[in-house]
Amino acid sequence: MDSTKQGISKKIALLGSHAVGKTSLISRFVTREFPNEYLTTIGLRVDQKTVQLGDLTVELIIWDIAGQDDPVRIPQYYLNGAHGYIFVVDLSRESTWSQMDHQIQVLEAMMPKAKRLVAGNKKDLLSDKELQELKLPVTPDFLTSAFTGENVDEMFHHLAQILVHDDATTA
Amino acid sequence: MEMGVKDRNAANHLEELRAILLTPDRESQSTVMERLAELEKALVDDKAFEERLTPHLEAQVVHLQKNFPKLFGQFLGPAIKHQIEEEREVIIDALYPIIGKLIAKYLKEEIKRISERIDESMKDPFSLSTLKFRAKALFAGVSYQELLFREVTNRHKLEEIFIIQKDSGLSMAHYSLNEVTRSQMVAGMLTGIKSFLEDAFQKGTQELDTLEYEDYRIKIYPFPRFYVATVIEGSPDQEYERFLKKYVDEFCAKEPIPAREEVTQVIQDRLSLALKEHFHGFNQARDQ
Structure with a gap:
């Protein structure tokens, strides 16, 4: 392995509409806790968590950006320099995913170099039958539950892997 | 006229009947009267009245103490204001x-x-x-x-120094007199606040220069692709600020700070060590 790559810092952002569970996903991943009280994120909150991928240490700097239904309203300066992002929808609220294809297009234009994952969160609120019947415009990469922790670590680790792999192929 | 035997018998029967019918009522009446007398005594007798009332009053006092802010909080502010004015x-x-x-x-x-x-x-x-x-x-x-x-x-002390990538807000180097482990979080939030303020006030190309909180002041020195943030305890005068800026400029001139996007551990370690060596004696040098 390249000696310059034993440790690396990556900025990632969590985006999506209000109350889809962005902050809860981060809390579950960083502190292993689910916040019982809903507090809306004002502006921005930055967190960090180290992920070990084999010999490589990836320090994820996670920008939790206040929910916006229209991504155009997200300040560009919060997204600058982001290596990746997770677009989060609430599976139990159609209003958070009905426009997701358009929202993702806008975000891609705002962060052309950033890698993307889509998370369908609050999986625990739906039955298996309801999950199967969902017709989302974009298929989520991960169905997650910040409440139970299902697929949360897997999703962040997967994004870290994509970012590192991207470095390896572009180096 | 003398009562006949027949009449006496009738009177006796009537008396017996009355006794049978009225005795329970009389007994009940007597109990009620006794009870009334007790109640009257309890009301008139201060000591007895106090004994009965005290437990209820104490319970109410405890309730008021526990719920005072909730019950009277909204009235306190105006009451105090009024009292001060009066x-x-x-x-x-x-x-x-x-x-x-x-x-x-x-x-x-x-x-x-x-x-x-x-x-x-x-x-x-x-x-x-x-x-x-x-x-x-x-x-x-x-x-x-x-x-x-x-x-x-008027003493000041340099507490921490960061080199932060401008776009991403990633900390490229950090030196602290105290142990701060979450430097990336600080760098990220600082960049977020800086970008927000610069955008909100839209003063052309001007960049945020200083942030203050309590007894600390964050001085920011911008460079094209990164900025240097210094955390100082106290309120430094201009002479101090000139001295610090000279130190920062000297560091940035002699130390190659990579403009590329990757922030690797190797770069962080090299720059952090260089920061430590350069700024280690800063506070002492300033005091001399």
Whole structure:
């Protein structure tokens, strides 16, 4: 392995509409806790968590950006320099995913170099039958539950892997 | 007229019947009267009344104590405001001894601290630093005592220094006198706040220069692709700021800071070590 790559810092952002569970996903991943009280994120909150991928240490700097239904309203300066992002929808609220294809297009234009994952969160609120019947415009990469922790670590680790792999192929 | 046997028998039967019918009522009436008398006594007798009422009052007091903010909180602010407006002099007279003592205590502590610093500075009147200081006072055209007082009352300390990538807000290097483990979080939030303020006020190409909180001041030195943030304890004067800027410029001129996007551990370690070496003696150098 390249000696310059034993440790690396990556900025990632969590985006999506209000109350889809962005902050809860981060809390579950960083502190292993689910916040019982809903507090809306004002502006921005930055967190960090180290992920070990084999010999490589990836320090994820996670920008939790206040929910916006229209991504155009997200300040560009919060997204600058982001290596990746997770677009989060609430599976139990159609209003958070009905426009997701358009929202993702806008975000891609705002962060052309950033890698993307889509998370369908609050999986625990739906039955298996309801999950199967969902017709989302974009298929989520991960169905997650910040409440139970299902697929949360897997999703962040997967994004870290994509970012590192991207470095390896572009180096 | 004499009552006949027949009539007497009838009277006896009537009496017996009355006794049978009325005795329970009479007994009941008697009980009610006794109870009424007891109640009357309980009401009239202060001691008995107090014994009965006390447990209820105590329970109510506990309830009020527990729920005081909830029950009366909204009325307290206006009530205090009204009271102060109505009886300003009385309130001042009541509070003055308490606040006065607090201020006196604070001043005493501050004077003690300044006194200790002066003692420390004058420990060796013929030391090189003291002689330098006297020369400085001479050139500045102020008395030695005045310059010494200014120095001891206006001390600042560089606490932390960050080199932060401008776009991503990633910390490329960090040196701290105290152990701060979550430097990336600080760098990210600082960049977020800086970007927000610069965008909100849209002052052309101007960049945020200073942030203050309590006794700390964050001085920001912008460069094309990164910025240097210094955390200083105290309120530095212009001379101090010039001295610090010179240190920052010297560091950025001699140390190659990569403009590429990757922030690797190798870069962080190299730059952080360089920061430590460059700024390690800064506070001491400033004091001399």
